[in-house]
Amino acid sequence: MKTSLVVVLTVAAILVSVFPIAWLFSAGLKTTAEIVVDPGSFLPAHPTLGNVRRTFANTGFAQGLLNSLLVAVPATAVSVLLGAFAGYVTLRLRFVGRRLIDQMSLAAYLVPAVVLALPLFILFSGLRIAGSLGALATAHLVYLFPLSYWLIRARLRELPRSLEDGLVLDGADLKDLLRFVWLPSLRLHVFSVAVIVFTISMNDYVLARFLLLDGPRTLPLVLQDIFDLSAKDWGLICASGAAAVALLSVPLLLLVAATGQYYAGGRRG
Amino acid sequence: MTQPVWLRSVHCKSPIGTSDDMRLTTRLLLVLGIAATFTVVVAAAIFPFGYMLWVSLTDRRAFSSGAAFVGLTNYATVVHDSTFGRAAMNATVYSLGSTLGQVLVGTSMALLLVQWARRAQNALRVLFFVPYMLVPTIVTVYVWRFLCDSQVGVLTRMTGVALFTPEWVMVGLIIVSVWVFAPFVMVLVLARLRQIPRSYYDTVTLDGANAWGRFAHVTLPQILPTLVSTAALRLVLMATKFDLPYLLLGSGPSSLRHGPIAVYLYEVTYERGAHGIGCAAAILTCMVLLVPLWAAQRWRVGVGL
Numbered sequence: 127m128k129t130s131l132v133v134v135l136t137v138a139a140i141l142v143s144v145f146p147i148a149w150l151f152s153a154g155l156k157t158t159a160e161i162v163v164d165p166g167s168f169l170p171a172h173p174t175l176g177n178v179r180r181t182f183a184n185t186g187f188a189q190g191l192l193n194s195l196l197v198a199v200p201a202t203a204v205s206v207l208l209g210a211f212a213g214y215v216t217l218r219l220r221f222v223g224r225r226l227i228d229q230m231s232l233a234a235y236l237v238p239a240v241v242l243a244l245p246l247f248i249l250f251s252g253l254r255i256a257g258s259l260g261a262l263a264t265a266h267l268v269y270l271f272p273l274s275y276w277l278i279r280a281r282l283r284e285l286p287r288s289l290e291d292g293l294v295l296d297g298a299d300l301k302d303l304l305r306f307v308w309l310p311s312l313r314l315h316v317f318s319v320a321v322i323v324f325t326i327s328m329n330d331y332v333l334a335r336f337l338l339l340d341g342p343r344t345l346p347l348v349l350q351d352i353f354d355l356s357a358k359d360w361g362l363i364c365a366s367g368a369a370a371v372a373l374l375s376v377p378l379l380l381l382v383a384a385t386g387q388y389y390a391g392g393r394r395g
Numbered sequence: 396m397t398q399p400v401w402l403r404s405v406h407c408k409s410p411i412g413t414s415d416d417m418r419l420t421t422r423l424l425l426v427l428g429i430a431a432t433f434t435v436v437v438a439a440a441i442f443p444f445g446y447m448l449w450v451s452l453t454d455r456r457a458f459s460s461g462a463a464f465v466g467l468t469n470y471a472t473v474v475h476d477s478t479f480g481r482a483a484m485n486a487t488v489y490s491l492g493s494t495l496g497q498v499l500v501g502t503s504m505a506l507l508l509v510q511w512a513r514r515a516q517n518a519l520r521v522l523f524f525v526p527y528m529l530v531p532t533i534v535t536v537y538v539w540r541f542l543c544d545s546q547v548g549v550l551t552r553m554t555g556v557a558l559f560t561p562e563w564v565m566v567g568l569i570i571v572s573v574w575v576f577a578p579f580v581m582v583l584v585l586a587r588l589r590q591i592p593r594s595y596y597d598t599v600t601l602d603g604a605n606a607w608g609r610f611a612h613v614t615l616p617q618i619l620p621t622l623v624s625t626a627a628l629r630l631v632l633m634a635t636k637f638d639l640p641y642l643l644l645g646s647g648p649s650s651l652r653h654g655p656i657a658v659y660l661y662e663v664t665y666e667r668g669a670h671g672i673g674c675a676a677a678i679l680t681c682m683v684l685l686v687p688l689w690a691a692q693r694w695r696v697g698v699g700l
Contacts, residue, residue: 135507136511139504140522143523143525143526144522146538146539146574147526149541149549150534150541162546165546165552166549205435208431208432212429212432215425215428215429219425221429223433226436227433227436230439230440230441231436236631238636239635239637240637240660241447241677241680244443244673244674245674246443248446248664267435300421328531329532331533331642332638335641335661336665346532349531349537350533350642360544363537364541367538370531370533371529374529375529
């Protein structure tokens, strides 16, 4: 049963969801002069890549991207590896404080970025390491771990324990388990968790704003500079924004292509 | 080979080996990993509150070493600060308004999606997800400021209203927040909608219920707990939002007048360098937010994933 009302509403919802971003991409292909003279037309009259060139040549965009990667890659790697380890260990082993890890990471998931950033900033400035990429990467690790842990653990729980026990009875050691059980059954899931966590880290504005001060700038801070300092150079603003959206969606699109699924949680909160 | 007691604390009946025959290196690795996990979890869950609590009881400031214990003075300062009162008021309006909007819009999107067959549903969900998933906050803000610019903004020309001018700024802030976060609600509600057995609908249809009757007697009661818990979660997350309000309001008087709590925290801690006062305000905020969190816990909220 598909009434025309459902179709109309769906089309409207798609338009509202996609329209601002579509406009961003099209405006990025216009010159600022064209945007100012004829702001109402959607398609660029004379599409140009001049703004994209200016984004990479005249702004800190490339450096910001590099800085973001320097933070996101280690933070993602450590939080996912540690998340997988902790997820496995709390499910399969008995040790003091096992439940505590569970409960604390659930609580930690709900800690807002600001509430984490404030004490970390005060601590880091006391230690004289505020304003460095290393400090930011540490903060991201702490911020992202609970999410990695819960996402990986949810999948690990579905993995039957008898599978491992059976192999061990047959004389398998850790390496065999890794090769025949864990890697094949968790590879895709761990990859998708890594993509989600990586994207959150690349997009993070709050922790970067609080912890980097006047130090190196990550991509979101560079984008803010471009907006604030370019004096309404809309062509440049839209092109840099569109470039950021395009670059940051690459891992997510890879994920969708690899798994055919679309995951919630591309952003925390 | 006897192993030290602290290593023996890891009891193990797993493929890695039983407690007795576990190799020393394996056990050492396990203990190290568990210690690392504990460090990170404590840093994420306990440290923020513990450290803030401690700083909030001192007169710590930026660029000064040493801090003296001042008891609850900072809390008194915060409570009597009219800027804090206004920030709390703004945060209340902002979080209630945007949560209501997100729940209404997100639920509508989910109800719309379940009308479609599974394949179309999955494809449409991707499109509905663009604002939440693909766009970094900073770009969201500048797209909307571009669309609502007083000179070149398309939305301004279409509606005649320039959002983000002082009188409209709270409305604009709520609209943008709903645009970003409605898909979050949509996912949770959609997951719940898919679990409702078809037979429930068949039963009320046999009793002569029309579309509204099916919604009122089956759908709504079924999704109500999800709606309440999701709303509580969203309320807490929106009440402490920093990036959207801070970036949309811009710096200057407008940000102080309309900024919610998180912007106040930033101003006090960074612009004024008053770490103790900032921490006291943050602690007070967290205590208030425990109420909806407790409610969410009662309604057994998932953590949003």
